[in-house]
Amino acid sequence: MAVGSPDQAARRSALDEPTRSPGGRWLTSWTLGHFAFFMVMFAAAQVVLPRQAESISPDHKETVVSVVTLVAALVTIVVNVLVGAYSDRTLAARGRRQIWVLFGAVVTIVGLVAQGYQNTVVGMVVIWALVQVGLSSISAALTAALPDEVPVTERARASSLWGIASAAGPLIGIALVSTVFAGVVSAYLALAVFTVFMVLPFALFTRGVPLQVSERPTTSFRAILAGTLTPLRHADFAWAWTGRFFIQLSNALAQVYLWFYLRDRIGVDPDEWTLYLVVLYTAGAVVAAILGGRWSDRTGRRKMLVVVSSVLQGVAAIFYLASPTTWAAIIGSLLLGIGFGCYAAVDQALITQVLPRAEDRGKDLGVINIANNLPYVFAGALGGAALSLFGRDDLGYPVLYALSLITALIAALTVQPIKSVR
Structure with missing residues (x-):
């Protein structure tokens, strides 16, 4: 039997604000879908794709990975907006979002299986772009389902679950493909299997309130x-987009070149210490997300946690900047994790409270999701420029973490003008 909101019968429209909790089973399947997204995305991007690039083009592996990543980022931006918009217009009896999660799961599974057997650069680029179509469809539809089914007073709880998935998913995925499934083919097949078991429960066993023909927005491309x-013409939405962009950019600047920072500046085994620091980061993020989500739903306050998050991420950057030692890295990673957890506790809740129109929730959240993807493109470019201009042994890394500090402070400032959220 499908799981759905208890108030579906009482709600006359899919565009109405939900008033009752969708229940634990709905939230669990929704969280598992996000968990699969983050696990597949980061395990493949940080471990399996580089491993595959090295086997295909050992002399140009960094270039191959950068091209694959850039194309994937562009595909993600487009698909998030289109899937969000078309799911807003879907008239399926099971609800607007479930069919798009199913579509995304099927495309992701097929793409992951095919990715393992690519032995050319072109094949890697094309098939990984296909995987991004699937993953982005899953993410866009799941994100849009939150304001459809979860009341405002419970969205920080759901956001904290999203935060846990975004922190623990990459850690578990990376650990699995680094230790248990160490081959390229076996890693992609394992990720495909996990996608089946984690994404399909939401796609097949939940229901949303169906959209009526009379409520359907204009459907032309x-x-x-x-x-x-x-x-973006709505001030609160624009400020929320900007805040997400800068807080994600700050976090990305602190993490994208961590492996090289550990090797070049601290002089430790980067593989071993990256794992240690990711564990600390994840632990801090999970605890902060749980506690922060409960506090935010109880008080109704969202912006305060964004400010706390920004400050903690900025302090973490200071530790990396001022003291290239293992102890500073440990403290910095823990603070960075706590800071991201504070933000994750309210991110989904805050964003859904500044959406201009109920008819365009999916499309507008797709626009918001661009602020999740662009920072990693900018972080790679800014970090590479800092290290190239100032050197790895001189001012390169201090400049990199100074940028992380500055963007964190900008994030704290951009959330203040939002008027519709406390």
Whole structure:
């Protein structure tokens, strides 16, 4: 029997604000879907793709990975907006989002299986772009399901579960493909199997309130394209987008070059110490997300945790900047994790409270999700420029972490003008 919101019968429209909790089973399947997304994304991007690139083009592996990552980022941006928009217009009896999660799961599974057998650079780029179509569809539809089914007073709880998935998913995925499934083919097949068991429960066993024909927005591609930037005209939405961009950029700047920082500046085994620090980061993020989500739902306050998050991420950057030692890295990683956990506890809740129109929830959340993806493109470019201009042994890393500090402080400032959220 499908799991759905208890108030579906009482709600006259899929565009109404939900008033009752969708229940633990719905939240569990929703969280598992996000867990699979983060596990597959980070395990493949940080371990399996580099391993595959080295086997295909050992002399140009960094270039191959950068091209694969850039194309994937562009695909992700487009798919998030399109899937969000078309799911807003879906008339399926099971609800607007479930069919798109199912579509994404099927594409992801097929793509992961095919990715393991690619032995050319072109094949890697094309098939990984296909995987991104699937993963982005899953993420876009799951994100849009939150304001559809979860009341405002419970969204920080759901956001904290998303935060746990975003922190623990990469750690578990990386550990599995680094130790248990160490081959390229076996790693991709394992990730495909995990996708089946973690994503399909939401796609097949939950229900949303179906959209009626009379409620359906204009469906032309031109209308969707024209409306992509429309929500940014709303001040609260624009400030929330900007805040997410800068807090994600700060976090990305602190992490993207961590492996090289450990090797070049501290002089320790980067593989071993990256694992240690990721464990600390994850532990801090999970605890902070749980506690922060409960506090936010109880008080109704969201912006305070964003400010706390920004400050903690900035302090973490100071530790990396000022003292290239293992102890400073330990403290910095723990603070960075706690800071991200504080943000994750309210991120989904805050964003869903600044959406301009119920009819365009999915599309507008797709626009918001761009602020999740662009920072990693910018972080790679800014970090590479800092290290190239100032050197790995001189000012390169201090400049890199100074940028992380500055962007964290900007994030704290950009959340303040939001008026519709406390």
